[in-house]
Amino acid sequence: MPKYLFHYLTTQQDAIHATKSAGGIPHVYSKDLQNFLIPIPPLEIQQEIVKILDQFSALTTDLLAGIPAEIKARKKQYEYYREKLLTFKPLTPNKEVKKC
Numbered sequence: 001m002p003k004y005l006f007h008y009l010t011t012q013q014d015a016i017h018a019t020k021s022a023g024g025i026p027h028v029y030s031k032d033l034q035n036f037l038i039p040i041p042p043l044e045i046q047q048e049i050v051k052i053l054d055q056f057s058a059l060t061t062d063l064l065a066g067i068p069a070e071i072k073a074r075k076k077q078y079e080y081y082r083e084k085l086l087t088f089k090p091l092t093p094n095k096e097v098k099k100c
Helices: 002-011 013-018 043-086
Strands: none
Touching: 002 013, 002 043
């Protein structure tokens, strides 16, 4: 199952990067990848693993997309309350605020 292989290989990125050549443009030889042992569970287990990891991936993407909007909303909220709390406008139009 290709998605299972994708998820498994992402857990092995450090080991894969360790095999790349150092001269010129770094690259990984296919002969080096042939030495990797990839566990192949039954197809049903692979599908369950992919389902779970895809759900976490989607959740992470949603959270990362929402964070900037949440930060912007909190900044606006802070500015609103800062203005309300620190402008010291009279509570009624006819009364003045006492100055110290």
